[in-house]
Amino acid sequence: MYSKGQGVPQSDEEAVKWCTKSAEQGNANGQYNLGNMCKNGRGVPQSDEEAVKWYRKAAEQEESYAQDNLGFMYLNGRGVPQSVQEAVKWYTKSAEQGNASAQFNLGLMYENGQGVPQSDEEAVKWYTKSAEQEDADAQFKLGWMHDKGRGVPQSDEEAVKWYTKSAEQGNASAQFNLGLMYENGQGVPQSDEEAVKWYTKSAEQEDADAQFKLGWMHDKGRGVPQSDEEAVKWYTKSAEQGNASAQFNLGLMYENGQGVPQSDEEAVKWYRKAAEQGDSDAQFNLARKYKNGRGVPQSNEEAVKWFRNAAEQGDSDAQSQLKEMSKKGFLS
Template sequence: MKKIVACLLFWLGVLSSLPVLATNTDEGNASEAFLRVDYAEVLLEMEPIAAQGNEDAQFVMGTLYENGYGVSKDYQIAANWYRKAAEQGHVSAQFQLAVLYRYGEGVPQDDQQAGAWYLRAAEQGHADSQNNLGWLYRNGYGFAQSYEDALIWYKKAAEQGHAVAQFNLGLLYDVGNGISEDKLLAAYWYEKSATQGYADAQFNLGLLYEDGSGVPQSFQEAAFWYERAAIQGDSGAQNNLGVLYRNGLGVLQDYNKAASLYQSAALQGYSTAQNNLGALYAEGSGVPKDDIRAHMWFNLASFNGNTEATKNRDAIAKRMTPHQVAQAQSLARQWLERYGE
């Protein structure tokens, strides 16, 4: 028995460490960590223990089959092993089984079953399950829509330091869906999440500081949080930080920086940034004055539903020759072919 326990503890430790390695080290080191694990050995040692009913071993077996570690990936077999462990109360297996039901992998897609398994794990204090359960309640999947229940479960996860739940809780207070709007609490939870590096929370916190909602208005603070989200590729934050640089709000005015930020967001298809970048080209601010490029960006933003850009495109076309307009339209088509619609 001691040998079995030691074996389980060893392999559970190895498997649980892999996501951490993959997240916190560079790609090469993460790959080396995966290569150091002999999954055939894991399977050989775990399967007989799992067959005897050991819930930890059953969870390991589910993990191997779900991810294709040492075996062909098979969600159905993974679900069977997770279910065996979940029915014995294994919290991580309950969570993984819920995820499979949510996305219909290895089992029929079933939000009620997903909710039931999230609930069982959530009641054991599993923060990911609490957050996901809150999301189901908020959106009415598997349960009758209930913002009050969403608030309860988001808060349980948020109080454990779950960054996504902290953001989701902040969003409930920010928007006031089914509960009283409270910008102060929204800012409080956004900041909890933002300080953990969650880009959506950083962006929304920047919005609150820019507007002075729930916090004293501060363009400097807005720029601080927009920059952190922008570094992570958040297109909204890139655009809004660009606006601050263009107008010298909270930062030194810098048209070049504004143009660079607008372009980063525009390349992701963010229509407001495409329109703003077009305006810089039309003015020659931070970029060379270029009506063809301006028309191209206005046209792309218009294609993405930006009505202001439509007006800007039509206005600038009046000072362009038909040949220049044709060039701009050709560039827009090429952009769409390269970056997709």
């Protein structure tokens, strides 16, 4: 009651006081709650070691939430030496009691082969148990497994079903993937408007891929009125988070003066960021800028470097440019 301020003034210190009394008498719920207070530094100095101590006492009494949290502490090496085997042990104990969080976590361990032999089938088993209890992360993962045909037969319809359940609970990754399904007409009738709806929800939660996609939909006028300004807005948000496709497209907007004042310098800035991440289109455009001395000092050496990077990825235009520069004696 003190922890949540229900019926009394909120006080972490009072909450710790009464949790401690309960925990010291062996009450598993009190031990679990005291572990949380120690883990989060609420009412007591933060201490992973103390958190583990109390989680363990509760976990050994079969308190499923404490078992799940103890698994987390072992997985991340907090307050104990890191051990994926111990993490699996405690996640399993909790999951078998029906704890949805532990079921999801155990699914991740099987999917990634951490502490257990890798098994998509086991991952799906535990994701399903968790998803059926409305865990949004598990619903997303289960949708993804159906989407990719991992551990289950591939099914766009099942993917959409679980993505939708997760997306409606606010999971940004599920919202993005559901947007893709609507854009491509996979498992649902194709709808740019529905795609934009879900991309927007995800983008507003700072998902960089969704921000790029939303920018592209505004850029092309798909599902929304065409708007260079809106395209630039979302490309910028995504690009600043490191999305290479958004960085390249933002470079194009600056080069062409679409939705922003024309600027070769800004175009070069964003092409370079994308090029350094291996985007072949950005590498080609950056090479072109060096070749022509637009936004950067003219440099055949830099032009050749970036044309070559793009050409090695199979860019035919870059390969043609290299042949032309070779004829002029610019290749070393």
